[in-house]
Amino acid sequence: MLESKKIIGLMSGTSCDSIDAALCEVMPDLSCKLISGINYKYPEHIRAKLFQIFKGDSSVKDLCQMNFAVGECFANACQILISEFGKPDLISSHGQTIYHYPFDEKLDDLSLKSTMQIGESSVIARKTGCMTVSNFREADVAAGGDGAPLVCFVDDRWFKKGTAVQNIGGISNVTMVCDETFGFDTGVGNIMIDYCMNKFYSKPYDKNGETASKGKVCESWLDCLMQDDYYFKNPPKTTGREYFSPNYIENALKFAPEKPEDIIATLTALTAKTIATAYERFITVPINEVVVGGGGAYNLQMMKFLRHYLPNHIELKTHEDYGISNNYKEAMAFAVLGYCTYYNIPNNLPSCTGANKRVVMGKLTNC
Ligand SMILES: Nc1ncnc2c1ncn2[C@@H]1O[C@H](COP(=O)(O)OP(=O)(O)O)[C@@H](O)[C@H]1O
């Protein structure tokens, strides 16, 4: 018998901006109510170490240590909610992706397709005293999938057919809810904007799109950026920091306009235009509305560009219009995925990940 469960969903995405912790009540029909959430910032030096890992400037020792340290950060985020609301039935942690390699490469005939999320679940379970689900993506990769995108499973339950659910985090990904729901990463989200805000303004991101709104889109640079192979590749496809790396961005900047605000405006237009183009190229079912979530939903200029590039008949909304927090949507989704793990309900969608089988993703760690 399935029962509703109180679950803390934990998510930290490619932006590494914060650990999003969402205390939810997950119902047997897989609907989910947010009780409370927090955005817990990584301590400064831990975040710096993570970026060092992303850059490839780290040792196995760093990785080993960070797995436990990040686990402790995730546990600390939970503790804040637990001190106010008491212990949940379960914690469900996505972890922090440090590498994602969804390519069919082989060595000695062995597959090198792989993914790695850190934030040791034993540390979370021990520190909080709660059973913890973690390591979702591996089971999908082991079944031949890309291990991403995973939130499609939840979007398929939460939204009606004809909805394109568009997440704009560091990377952007869409779920097209239809008879056979599918999804893929459309490409960059905020990753290039954040990098350039840091480089030119020493700021972590373009708050509300204010800088982009002061700049002018450089059409020739935009055209050039739109020519990247990734945008032409057929789904299923996923991407990450490994592809849109500092090296990639620095190369792109060699052809950029002079004024930093024009760079930010053009990169903001790039995210919006690649999303609209991906729909045109790869989505053949009718789209009635686009529902945006993730941090990009708060970038007003991004939303303006999206409105500009999308055909007029498609409605543009955000998750808030459906009573779902843009901020906690993904953490809530992981609460639902963890609920499924607990009850042994298959929680991947092969039409999204390319897996050859429906499997139960996630590993249970007792406290
Ligand atoms: N108010 C805001 N205005 C503009 N951009 C924002 C705002 N809030 C968040 N963002 C952007 O969203 C990013 C975080 O989005 P998020 O959905 O958490 O992505 P991820 O899953 O990659 O962590 C930030 O790095 C920033 O670029």
Ligand SMILES: [Mg+2]
């Ligand atoms: Mg985030």
